[in-house]
Amino acid sequence: MNIVFYDFETTGRKKWFDQIIEVGAILVDGNLNEKDRIQLRCRIKPGVVPSAAALLINKTSVSSLLKESRSHYQMIEELRSKFLEWSPAIFVGWNSIKFDEDLLRQALFQNLRPPYLTNTHGNQRADIFPVAHAMSVFSPNSLVVPRKDDGKPSFKLDDIAPANGITDFEAHSAIGDVKATIEMAKLCREKAPTVWERARIAMDLNKIKETVQKEKFFCFFTFFFNKPQVYAGAYTGQNKRNEKEIALFDLKYDPEELFDSSVENLKKETTGTRRKIRTISINKFPILMEGKYAENNNKEYRDIGVAVLEERAQKVRENQNFHEKVGEALALQLEERIEEGAQKPKYLEERLYDGFASKRDEYLEDQFHEAKWDEKLGICSDIEDDRLRRYGKRMIFYESRDSLPPKVRKEVEEDIWMRARGIAEGDESKKPDELQSQFSKSMKELDDERESAFKENDQDKLDRLEEIDQFYIDLQKQYENLS
CATH class of the missing domain: 3.30.1520.20 (Exonuclease ExoI, domain 2)
Known part of the structure; x- marks a missing residue:
C-alpha cells in the first residue's frame, strides 16, 4: 500500500481560522523509499489575519503571501488531485491527526470538496508524533528526547530529529519537515519494532x-x-x-x-x-x-x-x-x-463538523466546479446547506469577484469582515470594539516579537516585523472601510 508523508506550513496555529500557505508531500513505498513528491505554495486569502510568530518561524514574507502565483483554491485543487492519484494510501504526518488533518478538511470543505479525503477512498491515517511519545514511554532506549531550557522534554520535530542524528532537512519548510518525519518513522521501525507494529494496528x-x-x-x-x-x-x-x-x-x-x-x-x-x-x-x-x-x-x-x-x-x-x-x-x-x-455562537469556520452535505448538495458541488465563474453563483444559490452556500460565494469572491453582482459582493465582504473582527454568528448585535478582535490579538503578538527582537538586537527580525506591521495596518483599514 502507498504511504504518503505530508506537512503544511500555515499562517498560524488557529486551525479553524488560519490557512495552509505551503504544502509538502512525499509518496513512499513499503520500505519508505521515495516514489513521488509535490511541493506547492499559495497566496493568502482575504480576511485571514496571519500570526507574526508563524510567519517568522516558516520564513514567509508578506510580499510572497500577496504575490504567489497560485491562489489557495488552486493549490488545494492541485493537492487534492495528487492525493487522489496516490490513493489508496496511508497518510502520515507529525502531529497531523490533531492539526494538519483539520486544516486539510477545512480547506477542502471551504472549496466545496468532500473533506474526509484521507480516511475515505480506501485511505488510512497515521501520525509519527504519538509514535515518538510511545517510544519514549515503552522503548526509552530507542529514542533521544531533548530537553528545553526549563528541563521539560521537547517533542518538536526541529528539536527531536537532530537529537537523533537526523539533520539533512530544512526545519519549518513543508518538504523539509516531511523528510524529517520519514526519517523518524525509519528510526522507530528499526529501533522500536514492537511500538511500530502496534502503530500499524492503530492505522x-x-x-x-x-x-x-x-x-x-x-x-x-x-x-x-x-x-x-x-x-x-x-x-x-x-x-x-x-x-x-x-x-x-x-x-x-x-x-x-x-x-x-x-x-x-x-x-x-x-x-x-x-x-x-x-x-x-x-x-x-x-x-x-x-x-x-x-x-x-x-x-x-x-x-x-x-x-x-x-x-x-x-x-x-x-x-x-x-x-x-x-x-x-x-x-x-x-x-x-x-x-x-x-447554544454557543459559532463562526462559519467552526461549523465544519456540524453535519454532512446531502447527496443533492454533493451533486451541486460537482456542478459548481464544472461551471464557468459567471455561472457558479446560480448553482451556489441552489445549495441547501448554508455553510456550503456561503463558502461558494466566498470562493467566487476570492477567484473572480467581478462575476458577483455588487450587492452580493458587498454581502461577502461583510461576511468576511465579521469573522476577521471577531464577531461570531449570534453576536451580530455586539459592536466590534466590545470584542477582542483578531487584529488586536495579532498586534499584541507582533509587539511581543518586536520587544524580543530589540532585546536580541536582531535587525533582520525587526525589518520583517515592520513589514508584517504594515500589512496588519493595511488589512485593518480595508475592513474598517466596510463598517
Whole structure:
C-alpha cells in the first residue's frame, strides 16, 4: 500500500481560522523509499489575519503571501488531485491527526470538496508524533528526547530529529519537515519494532477493534503537562451514538463497585482526573500496547499485580449489561456536549463538523466546479446547506469577484469582515470594539516579537516585523472601510 508523508506550513496555529500557505508531500513505498513528491505554495486569502510568530518561524514574507502565483483554491485543487492519484494510501504526518488533518478538511470543505479525503477512498491515517511519545514511554532506549531550557522534554520535530542524528532537512519548510518525519518513522521501525507494529494496528479501524475486543487488557497512555500517564484498561463498551468512541475500564479500580451503578452515575465516572472509565477514539490513531507494559511503567499496577489485573479485566469483559450502561452513559454525555455547543455562537469556520452535505448538495458541488465563474453563483444559490452556500460565494469572491453582482459582493465582504473582527454568528448585535478582535490579538503578538527582537538586537527580525506591521495596518483599514 502507498504511504504518503505530508506537512503544511500555515499562517498560524488557529486551525479553524488560519490557512495552509505551503504544502509538502512525499509518496513512499513499503520500505519508505521515495516514489513521488509535490511541493506547492499559495497566496493568502482575504480576511485571514496571519500570526507574526508563524510567519517568522516558516520564513514567509508578506510580499510572497500577496504575490504567489497560485491562489489557495488552486493549490488545494492541485493537492487534492495528487492525493487522489496516490490513493489508496496511508497518510502520515507529525502531529497531523490533531492539526494538519483539520486544516486539510477545512480547506477542502471551504472549496466545496468532500473533506474526509484521507480516511475515505480506501485511505488510512497515521501520525509519527504519538509514535515518538510511545517510544519514549515503552522503548526509552530507542529514542533521544531533548530537553528545553526549563528541563521539560521537547517533542518538536526541529528539536527531536537532530537529537537523533537526523539533520539533512530544512526545519519549518513543508518538504523539509516531511523528510524529517520519514526519517523518524525509519528510526522507530528499526529501533522500536514492537511500538511500530502496534502503530500499524492503530492505522486500521478493523484491526484496532479486533485488538480491543480480543486482548484481555492492554496498556494505553496520554501526555499531561509533558509527562506520560500510563493506564491498564479493559474494553467495556462503546458510545451508543458514536461507535468510534470506546470505553476502557481503568483496572487500578475494582469494577464490581460500579456494576450496579445507574447510567447517570456511570456518566460521572467518565470525567475527572481520577475517573474509572476512560475513552479513546479509535479513528484518532490510539497506540495500544500489551497489558504487561502498564505494570512496567506504573507503580500502582505493579503493586496490584498481573493476576488481579487479569481477574478484573475478565469481570469487565464478561459483563455485557455493564457495557450497555456505559455505552448509554457516553451517549448521554455526547448529547449534552452537542446541546451545549449548539447554544454557543459559532463562526462559519467552526461549523465544519456540524453535519454532512446531502447527496443533492454533493451533486451541486460537482456542478459548481464544472461551471464557468459567471455561472457558479446560480448553482451556489441552489445549495441547501448554508455553510456550503456561503463558502461558494466566498470562493467566487476570492477567484473572480467581478462575476458577483455588487450587492452580493458587498454581502461577502461583510461576511468576511465579521469573522476577521471577531464577531461570531449570534453576536451580530455586539459592536466590534466590545470584542477582542483578531487584529488586536495579532498586534499584541507582533509587539511581543518586536520587544524580543530589540532585546536580541536582531535587525533582520525587526525589518520583517515592520513589514508584517504594515500589512496588519493595511488589512485593518480595508475592513474598517466596510463598517
